[in-house]
Amino acid sequence: MMSTEMEEAKRLFKQECEELLQAMEEGLLSLECDPKDGDSINSVFRAAHTIKGTAGVFGFDEIVAFTHVVETLLERVRDGVLNVSDDLLVTLLKSGDYLGELVHHTLTEDATPGETLIAQGQLLIDNLNALMGVESSLPDEKMIPVEAPLESAVIVEGGHLVETDNWHISVRFGRDVLRNGMDPLAFFHYLATLGEIVALATLHDDLPEAAEMDPESCYLGFEVDLHSASDREAIERVFEFVRDDCQLHIIPPRSNISNYISLINSLPEDEMRLGEILVRGKALTERELEQVLAQQVQKSDVADPIGRMLVDEAVVDQQVVHAAVDKQVQTRRKKIPEIHSIRVDSSKLDELINLVGELVIAGARSYLLAQRTNNDELLETIAGTSRLVEEIRDNALNLRMVPIGDTFRRFQRVVYDVSKELGKDIQLNIDGAETELDKTVIEKISDPLTHLIRNSMDHGIESAEEREAAGKPAKGTVSLNAYHDSGTIVIEISDDGGGLNRDKILAKALERGMLAANHNLSDREIYRLIFEAGFSTADEVTNLSGRGVGMDVVNRNIAALRGSIDVESTPGQGSTMLIRLPLTLAIIDGFLVGVDDTSYVVPLDLIMECVELTGDENSAIVDHDFINLRGEVLPFIRLREKFSHNGQGRQESLVVVEYAGQRAGLVVDELLGEFQTVIKPLGKIFQSLRGVSGATILGSGDVAVILDVPNLIKQTVVTAGGTLH
Amino acid sequence: MVEISARRRKGVCRMEIVGDMTIYEALEIKKKLLSSFDKAQEMEVNLSGVSEIDSAGIQLLMLMKMESQRQGKKLRLTAHSEATLKVLDTLSLSAFFGDPVLISADDSPLH
Numbered sequence: 001m002m003s004t005e006m007e008e009a010k011r012l013f014k015q016e017c018e019e020l021l022q023a024m025e026e027g028l029l030s031l032e033c034d035p036k037d038g039d040s041i042n043s044v045f046r047a048a049h050t051i052k053g054t055a056g057v058f059g060f061d062e063i064v065a066f067t068h069v070v071e072t073l074l075e076r077v078r079d080g081v082l083n084v085s086d087d088l089l090v091t092l093l094k095s096g097d098y099l100g101e102l103v104h105h106t107l108t109e110d111a112t113p114g115e116t117l118i119a120q121g122q123l124l125i126d127n128l129n130a131l132m133g134v135e136s137s138l139p140d141e142k143m144i145p146v147e148a149p150l151e152s153a154v155i156v157e158g159g160h161l162v163e164t165d166n167w168h169i170s171v172r173f174g175r176d177v178l179r180n181g182m183d184p185l186a187f188f189h190y191l192a193t194l195g196e197i198v199a200l201a202t203l204h205d206d207l208p209e210a211a212e213m214d215p216e217s218c219y220l221g222f223e224v225d226l227h228s229a230s231d232r233e234a235i236e237r238v239f240e241f242v243r244d245d246c247q248l249h250i251i252p253p254r255s256n257i258s259n260y261i262s263l264i265n266s267l268p269e270d271e272m273r274l275g276e277i278l279v280r281g282k283a284l285t286e287r288e289l290e291q292v293l294a295q296q297v298q299k300s301d302v303a304d305p306i307g308r309m310l311v312d313e314a315v316v317d318q319q320v321v322h323a324a325v326d327k328q329v330q331t332r333r334k335k336i337p338e339i340h341s342i343r344v345d346s347s348k349l350d351e352l353i354n355l356v357g358e359l360v361i362a363g364a365r366s367y368l369l370a371q372r373t374n375n376d377e378l379l380e381t382i383a384g385t386s387r388l389v390e391e392i393r394d395n396a397l398n399l400r401m402v403p404i405g406d407t408f409r410r411f412q413r414v415v416y417d418v419s420k421e422l423g424k425d426i427q428l429n430i431d432g433a434e435t436e437l438d439k440t441v442i443e444k445i446s447d448p449l450t451h452l453i454r455n456s457m458d459h460g461i462e463s464a465e466e467r468e469a470a471g472k473p474a475k476g477t478v479s480l481n482a483y484h485d486s487g488t489i490v491i492e493i494s495d496d497g498g499g500l501n502r503d504k505i506l507a508k509a510l511e512r513g514m515l516a517a518n519h520n521l522s523d524r525e526i527y528r529l530i531f532e533a534g535f536s537t538a539d540e541v542t543n544l545s546g547r548g549v550g551m552d553v554v555n556r557n558i559a560a561l562r563g564s565i566d567v568e569s570t571p572g573q574g575s576t577m578l579i580r581l582p583l584t585l586a587i588i589d590g591f592l593v594g595v596d597d598t599s600y601v602v603p604l605d606l607i608m609e610c611v612e613l614t615g616d617e618n619s620a621i622v623d624h625d626f627i628n629l630r631g632e633v634l635p636f637i638r639l640r641e642k643f644s645h646n647g648q649g650r651q652e653s654l655v656v657v658e659y660a661g662q663r664a665g666l667v668v669d670e671l672l673g674e675f676q677t678v679i680k681p682l683g684k685i686f687q688s689l690r691g692v693s694g695a696t697i698l699g700s701g702d703v704a705v706i707l708d709v710p711n712l713i714k715q716t717v718v719t720a721g722g723t724l725h
Numbered sequence: 726m727v728e729i730s731a732r733r734r735k736g737v738c739r740m741e742i743v744g745d746m747t748i749y750e751a752l753e754i755k756k757k758l759l760s761s762f763d764k765a766q767e768m769e770v771n772l773s774g775v776s777e778i779d780s781a782g783i784q785l786l787m788l789m790k791m792e793s794q795r796q797g798k799k800l801r802l803t804a805h806s807e808a809t810l811k812v813l814d815t816l817s818l819s820a821f822f823g824d825p826v827l828i829s830a831d832d833s834p835l836h
Contacts (some may be wrong), residue, residue, distance in 0.1 A: 178748050184780045188815055202816040210759055210792050215751035215785055
């Protein structure tokens with residue numbers, strides 16, 4: 001029966017696995033640069049181990065079996081027995097990918113994996129085994145039989161070592177184990193992966209009479225004999241999730257007989273019965289049992305604190321568990337010194353932002369109405385409320401801000417794979433990982449970034465020979481950087497390759513009739529041509545790029561985010577793509593301007609200054625489209641004309657705006673003041689309307705249009721005399 | 726989900742459990758097993774329809790076994806399903822119940 005709790009637990013497990021696999025991949029990639037880095041090795045090992053553990057509790061045997069092989073190999077790496085080689089890394093990376101598929105299959109299909117998946121897994125297991133030097137039937141000289149270490153902590157006087165080669169594990173799970181969502185059976189299945197369960201006895205002494213018996217409690221105890229080459233820690237780890245609530249005793253092979261004495265002492269069942277079980281499970285021989293029972297007589301006399309210390313494993317300080325998955329998450333959080341965080345459904349966050357938006361609008365309306373009254377007290381209160389609303393708005397938006405570092409780090413794998421594909425040696429540098437972006441923006445920027453990086457690697461960075469001939473290091477570098485700049489966020493993708501070939505681009509553009517022969521484009525504008533549809537100067541169409549479909553899609557995606565992209569390039573040295581994006585898509589600090597009765601919103605961040613145009617300034621208009629502003633010649637647009645208002649109007653004010661280093665002016669009738677507002681998207685009909693990026697509802701209930709300033713600035717440049725269409 | 730049917734004839738109660746015997750059904754199963762057992766001298770439980778059984782399920786069967794011994798009645802488990810066999814095997818409970826159990830040639834225990 002699939003309950004909702006089970007579904008939830010599985011979903012959490014899937015999320016966990018995704019994060020763990022990501023961590024594993026990152027660790028493996030850092031090992032490429034530094035194969036001896038203990039931290040990376042540990043983090044890769046931990047990831048595999050944790051996945052195996054949780055899968056074991058769920059009973060996902062295939063995942064456990066596969067991860068077990070990976071973990072075994074990683075253990076050897078960790079112990080210094082196996083070196084990190086290129087082959088090893090490639091196989092482990094593939095194993096990580098495979099695990100991802102396996103987890104996905106098991107959890108979404110809820111079925112056992114199909115033949116192809118199993119075959120894939122088997123191939124990887126064979127590779128992993130080969131790396132470990134494990135042959136199925138041939139004796140390997142390098143293999144040293146691992147013996148379970150004798151309990152060196154045993155300092156008990158007298159007694160002798162028992163004969164048995166097996167571990168003896170005694171476990172009383174505790175009443176609530178079943179209620180907590182766990183099952184002893186799962187633990188034993190998992191234990192069996194460490195070796196062979198030679199004997200297992202189930203004790204029911206604690207099972208009460210029918211009337212008192214609670215069917216959801218666990219009254220059973222177990223005595224297990226395990227033949228295994230694992231160490232104590234590995235066996236303990238099997239019971240990690242119940243450590244706190246159960247009574248667990250682990251006695252290693254060939255340990256001191258006093259351990260068994262102490263064990264029998266501490267267990268509630270009758271000693272004869274326990275003795276019988278121990279003999280039957282071959283933990284003790286008959287003779288050894290006689291000795292133990294003889295000593296039992298003296299049990300009140302013998303203090304034996306050392307024995308108890310030995311056998312009674314110290315219960316690690318961990319939180320009490322209610323579900324295996326919860327515990328998994330909590331324990332992991334304790335090991336990683338991170339800031340406390342919680343998971344929130346992103347749809348809930350979107351709902352919150354929406355409501356905050358409505359709140360902002362409602363607040364503006366209240367403020368407007370309050371202004372009309374003469375009630376100072378009311379006005380003050382409303383102003384206070386508005387301030388709080390602003391704070392809530394900022395906080396809510398902040399919730400959506402996510403550091404771009406995670407996205408950047410994922411590109412390490414892309415660079416790794418692509419450099420192998422291209423046969424070039426390329427490394428990725430990351431800067432500004434802590435720069436925060438709205439999460440929707442991050443999701444949508446990922447694809448364009450991938451394309452740009454691939455492009456840099458494919459066309460930007462030259463082959464090793466070319467680079468050496470040019471006196472550059474053979475290893476190419478692609479760099480990612482992110483930072484805030486006046487209300488926008490800038491993402492840079494640079495490479496130290498050959499830069500853009502200006503002449504080639506120009507030639508192609510002329511060839512395609514994209515330019516007139518007498519153009520006077522700057523270098524920068526020429527570079528921008530690469531974003532035109534179908535444009536590509538690549539001589540070769542590689543698998544990755546060169547078809548000319550990439551860059552214009554990138555451009556469009558970025559434009560859809562109300563961003564822009566620019567190119568800087570130095571021939572022979574490299575190029576940089578600069579992507580500019582608005583900090584948030586949802587709410588905007590704006591400045592209201594008016595033409596006739598219509599209000600327009602200008603993003604506040606982009607406003608440099610506002611100038612009142614008196615008669616004099618009006619005559620300072622140099623020609624139709626330029627104005628002299630304190631000696632600077634500024635192109636401008638009359639909003640009245642732009643948006644087809646009739647008549648002359650007052651045209652009293654000039655709003656000077658700047659974006660990406662370019663300035664322009666907007667001539668309006670009135671300046672109406674600062675205004676925070678929620679952006680509502682315009683309907684489909686308005687998609688092609690240039691110069692407008694959204695709309696909002698004013699406190700008065702009127703609709704105001706939000707100006708797409710970067711677009712308007714571009715238009716002023718165009719009308720001012722370029723020949724681009 | 727589980728369905729438990731009981732037929733009584735001449736003091737022998739024949740029960741059949743079809744479905745899951747897990748912690749989710751444990752309370753229901755306990756009630757039904759015990760109430761039927763009360764009215765009979767001998768009980769036979771057919772487990773061929775048991776698709777899933779966990780520790781809670783097997784614990785209940787153990788409880789019934791012990792009740793039968795306490796009350797001096799007979800309890801037989803028959804036609805163990807594969808799921809039941811696996812659990813009996815893992816926990817070494819065949820001897821405890823004492824019922825003849827059919828194990829096919831390629832049933833392997835834990836490993």
